[in-house]
Amino acid sequence: xxxxxxxxxxxxxxxxxxxxRRKYREERDKRSRPDGIAQxxxxxxxxxxxxxxxxxxxxxxxxxxxxxxxxxGFAGLVTGARLKEAGVDDVRIIxxxxxxxxxxxxxxxxGAQCDTASFVYMPLLEETGHMPTEKYAHAPEILEHCQRxxxxxxxxxxxxxxxxxxxxxxxxxxxxWVMTTDRGDEFTSQFVGLGTGPLHVAKLPDIPGxxxxxxHSFHTSRWDxxxxxxxxxxxxxRRLADKRVAIIGTGATAVQCIxxxxxxxxxxxxxxxxxSSVDVRGNVPTDPTWFASIAQPGWQQRWLExxxxxxxxxFGAGGDDDDLIQDGWTDIARRVKAKVFERMSxxxxxxxxxxxxxxxxxxxxxxxxxxxxxxxxxxxPATAAALKSWYGxxxxxxxxxxxxxxxxxxxxxxxxxTDGKGVERITERGVVAGGREYEVDxxxxxxxxxxxxxxxxxxxxxxxxxxxxxxxxxxxxxxRTLHGSHVLGFxxxxxxxxxQGSNHIAxxxxxxxxxxxxxAKIVGHAVAQGHxxxxxxAEAEEAWIQRLLSGGTPLDGLGSGGRSLQIPGSxxxxxxxxxxxxxxxxxxxxYNFLGFPGGPLAFFQYIDRxxxxxxxxxxxxx
Numbered sequence: 345x346x347x348x349x350x351x352x353x354x355x356x357x358x359x360x361x362x363x364x365r366r367k368y369r370e371e372r373d374k375r376s377r378p379d380g381i382a383q384x385x386x387x388x389x390x391x392x393x394x395x396x397x398x399x400x401x402x403x404x405x406x407x408x409x410x411x412x413x414x415x416x417g418f419a420g421l422v423t424g425a426r427l428k429e430a431g432v433d434d435v436r437i438i439x440x441x442x443x444x445x446x447x448x449x450x451x452x453x454x455g456a457q458c459d460t461a462s463f464v465y466m467p468l469l470e471e472t473g474h475m476p477t478e479k480y481a482h483a484p485e486i487l488e489h490c491q492r493x494x495x496x497x498x499x500x501x502x503x504x505x506x507x508x509x510x511x512x513x514x515x516x517x518x519x520x521w522v523m524t525t526d527r528g529d530e531f532t533s534q535f536v537g538l539g540t541g542p543l544h545v546a547k548l549p550d551i552p553g554x555x556x557x558x559x560h561s562f563h564t565s566r567w568d569x570x571x572x573x574x575x576x577x578x579x580x581x582r583r584l585a586d587k588r589v590a591i592i593g594t595g596a597t598a599v600q601c602i603x604x605x606x607x608x609x610x611x612x613x614x615x616x617x618x619x620s621s622v623d624v625r626g627n628v629p630t631d632p633t634w635f636a637s638i639a640q641p642g643w644q645q646r647w648l649e650x651x652x653x654x655x656x657x658x659f660g661a662g663g664d665d666d667d668l669i670q671d672g673w674t675d676i677a678r679r680v681k682a683k684v685f686e687r688m689s690x691x692x693x694x695x696x697x698x699x700x701x702x703x704x705x706x707x708x709x710x711x712x713x714x715x716x717x718x719x720x721x722x723x724x725p726a727t728a729a730a731l732k733s734w735y736g737x738x739x740x741x742x743x744x745x746x747x748x749x750x751x752x753x754x755x756x757x758x759x760x761x762t763d764g765k766g767v768e769r770i771t772e773r774g775v776v777a778g779g780r781e782y783e784v785d786x787x788x789x790x791x792x793x794x795x796x797x798x799x800x801x802x803x804x805x806x807x808x809x810x811x812x813x814x815x816x817x818x819x820x821x822x823x824r825t826l827h828g829s830h831v832l833g834f835x836x837x838x839x840x841x842x843x844q845g846s847n848h849i850a851x852x853x854x855x856x857x858x859x860x861x862x863x864a865k866i867v868g869h870a871v872a873q874g875h876x877x878x879x880x881x882a883e884a885e886e887a888w889i890q891r892l893l894s895g896g897t898p899l900d901g902l903g904s905g906g907r908s909l910q911i912p913g914s915x916x917x918x919x920x921x922x923x924x925x926x927x928x929x930x931x932x933x934x935y936n937f938l939g940f941p942g943g944p945l946a947f948f949q950y951i952d953r954x955x956x957x958x959x960x961x962x963x964x965x966x
Contacts, residue, residue: 359708359709359712361704361708364708367734368734368735368736368910368916368918369916370734371734371735371764371918372735372916372917372918372919372926374763374764374765375617375618375764375918375919375926376919376926377919377925377926380919380924380925380926380927381924381925381927382550383549383550383925384547384548384549384550384791385547385548385549385550386545386546386547386548387546387547387548387563387566391548391561391562391563391566391789392546392566393566394441394442394506394566395562395566395567395568395569395570396442396449396452397442397443397506398442399442399506400505400506402504402527404527404528404529404530405504405529405530405531406529406530406531407531407532408520408531408532408533408534409434409435409436409502409531409532409533409534410432410433410434410435410533410534410535410871411427411432411434411435411436411533411534411535411536411537411867412435412436412437412438412521412523412531412533412535412536412537413435413436413437413438413536413537413538413539414438414439414509414512414536414537414538414539414540414803415437415438415439415446415537415538415539415540415541415840416437416438416439416441416443416444416445416446416449416490416494416503416505417439417444417445417446417447417448417449417490417539417541418446418467418490418539418853418856418857419446419537419539419541419840419841419856419859419860420437420439420444420446420499420537420539420840421437421444421467421468421490421493421494421497421499422467422468422493422853422856422857422860422861423537423539423838423840423856423859423860423863423864424437424497424499424860425468425471425493425496425497425499425860426860426861426863426864427863427864427867427868428497428498428499429864430864430865430867430868431868431871431872432864432867432868432871433498434502435499435502436502436503436504436533437499437502437503437504438503438504438507438509438523438525439503439504439505439507440506440507440508441505441506442505442506443487443490443491443505444490444491444493444494444499444500444503445486445487445490445491446490446541447541448483448486448487448490449487449490450546450565450566451483451564451565451597452483452484452487452567452576453483453564453565453567453576453597453600453601454567454574454576454578454581454600454601454604454605455482455578455600455601455603455604455747456482456483456576456597456600456601457478457480457481457482457483457486457600457627458480458481458486459480459596459625459742459743459744460480460651460671460673460850460851461479461480461651461669461671462476462478462479462480462481462630463476463479463644463647463669464644464647464648464651464669464851464853464854465481465851465853466481466486466489466853467493467853467856467857468493468857469644470639470641470642470643470644470645471496472489472492472493472496474489474492475630475632475635475639476630477629477630478627478628478629478630479626479627479628479630479671480625480627480744482577482578483576484576484577504525504527504529506527507525507526507527507529508525508526508804509523509524509525509803509804509805510524510525510526510804510805511523511524511805511808512524512536512805512807512808513807513808514807514808514809514810514834514835514836514837515532516810516811518532519534519835519836519876519877520532520533520534520836521533521534521535521536521836521837523536534836534876535836535837535838535867535870535878536836536837536838537837537838537839537840537863538803538807538837538838538839538840538841539839539840539841539856540802540803540804541841542793542795542802542841542842545793545802546563546565546566546791546792546793547791547792547793548563548789548791549592549766549767549791551766551767551768551769551770552768552769552770553769553770553771554770556770556771556772557770557771557772557773557774557787558772558773559773559774559784559785559786559787560785560786560787561786561787561788561789562788562789563788563789563791564593564597564598564601564788564789564790565793569581571583571786572584572608572786573608574604574608578604580607580608581604581605581608581609582608584605584608584609584610584786585608585609585610586610587609587610587611587785587786588609588610588611588613588783588784588785588786589605589609589611589612589613589784589785589786589787589788590612590613590615590774590775590782590784590786590787590788591605591612591613591614591615591787591788591790592615592767592775592787592788592789592790592791593615593789593790593791593792594614594615594616594617594618594619594620594790595620595740595741595743595790595792596620596741596743597790597792598614598620598790599620599622599743599745599748600745600748601788601790602614602748602751602757603745603747603748603750603751605788606751606752606754606756606757607751607754609756610756611756611758611784612754612756612757612758613758613760613775613782613784614752614757614758614759614760615760615762615766615767615775615777616730616731616759616760616761616762617762617764617765617766617767618733618740618764618918618919618920619730619731619732619733619761620733620740620741620743621711621714621733621735621737621740621742621743622714622717622718622731622733622743622744622745622748622749623672623714623717623742623743623744624672624717624744624746625672625744625745625746626671626744626746627746647668647669648851648854648857649945649948650666650667650668650669651668651669651673651674651850651851651854652848652850652851652854652944652945652948653945654667654668654669654674654677654678655673655674655676655677655850655851656676656677656680656738656850656943657846657848657850657943657944657945658677658943658944658945671744672742672744673742673850673851675710676706676707676710676737676738676742679706679707679709679710680699680702680703680706681702682706683701683702683703683705683706684698684699684702686702687701687702700909703909703911704909704910707736707737707738707910710737711733711735711736711737714733714737715732715733717749718731718732718749721749721750721753722749722752722753723753724752724753727752727759730759730761731749731752731759734918735910735917735918736909736910736911736914736917738910738911738912738922739910739911739912739914739917739918739920739922739923740917740918740920740922741920741922760775760777760778760782762777762778763778765777765778770787775787792921795921799815799819799823799841800814800815800816807834807837809831809833809834809835809837810833810834810835811833813833815831815834818831818832818833818834819932820932821931821932822931822932822933822934822935822936823843823844823932823935823936823938824885824889824935825839825843825844825880825885825888826880826884826885826888826962826963827844827845827859827862827888827951827954828841828842828843828844828845828859829845829859829862829863830878830879830880830885830962830963831880831885832879832880832881832882832885833879834879835877835878835879836877836878836879838859838863838866839859840855840856840859840860840863841855841859842855842939843935843936843937843938843939844888844889844892844935844938844939845858845859845939845940845947845951846858846939846940846943846944846947846948847937847938847939847940847944847947848944848947849912854944854948858948858951858952861955862951862954862955865955865960866878866955866960866963869958869960869965870965873965875965875966876966877965877966878963878964878965879963879964879966880962880963880964881962881963881964883962884961884962884963885962887962888962889935889938891941892938892939892940892941893938894941895941913937915928
């Protein structure tokens, strides 16, 4: 296929949209697989071992607590903190990790950092008085902040670490939840919260021969510094100086750790099925004087709302023109808005089609810039060509980095592009791709976490609610909730997750912060008034589902009406976890992707009014 556009000096010819659409479809089709999420399997055995902290012996718990939260990441920390502020002191948090942190406990690979600005990504900054040291904080600082929250709010006092829940059953006579764990615990809790998150069950590609490799291997969420040397602070991994290393996966995690591996390994082979889009990160240290000027009462909530307003989640809900963040996420929305205004200034009217056209035009332009950046940075033309991403920017998790592309200019770094096919097999000595065996000493699996699997499967247990009904049974025809948090037949249980609420993917912690605040308001009210149970009514749950199904932002459900666009979740996109690995969702699964009509900002505004009213409409206290 000929080049989609040609450069003449600094002038770029107009984009051939139809040629781009064809190219996108060609690249998608190369990667389409009938097995979908079945192409992956979970970590087992030694690969699942916690390399960071040893398991501490303790006696089983057989007591009663007011509130138990499953998950010690941001969801559990924010909910626990808000409960403490609401006067609910008896809070227990359980996590399979050895400390608080969730994803940030496990992800200690070199170079790990947030790719949403620290000021909106890290929760409870104002409450803890912490100033992020960088616009995009590195993993050690984020983990330390999680521990800071735990200490400040006394959440360590009754926490159970290295503990996995095995059962959670509602006792209707005693009106409590009975919880069992793999550490022999069997205790009761009046209320429970579930924040197991989408990024905690690490996965591997089920490649033929994967168990035959005789060298060393580990998943990026279990980084083996004993083997590599160095540490999460970025110290050189000197033990790799004479090692041949393969890394399989080129998503967000790989983009961050590959520059360090390329620097320290004698040889690095990067096996790529689909390149990531890698835009400029532009990380800078935080100026304390500047931070003092913004850190006025209520500052972080204002920044959270501003960020949401200035991303695609702000459309239809009164977006804020003053973009405080100024990063790659808000750049997407700025470009779309500019295209909309351009059309309207020419006499057009705002409509769904206007927004769709603006989105596609802005995305084509942005992705052309991202691909041009590859040419400008990567010295080898063949490598540069293979690193270009041919899909819409929001089809896969957008990446932002200023050292990733440069890593391929190092003499020991080799990109092994599989042209969408992936690795063929693993042998005792290495990795086979394109018919060639690459002998290596170590394989690093940068293959991420389960996202599209069933909620109860990822949690590791199945809630048993009123009348012995299991959550998996109640959701057999599709997820049903109120606000994404309450489920009929499961009293005193709360979910902290994205679906059927704001569904805000650009800054996931914002979802958690809002839900944690809402839970604390409800539970605080129940405890203060002496109510034994809290449960959504059947009418409210049904009304909420119908409200979600009634429509949403003009970006919801794209691809219908004969339009096929490269937007999040679309089957037009190259396969990945954003679109169920390119597989059409089942009738039940479509409920797993519903978001509030009007978008995330509209939902946050709605839920704030809902909880502030004090009426808790749709929730029944008994």
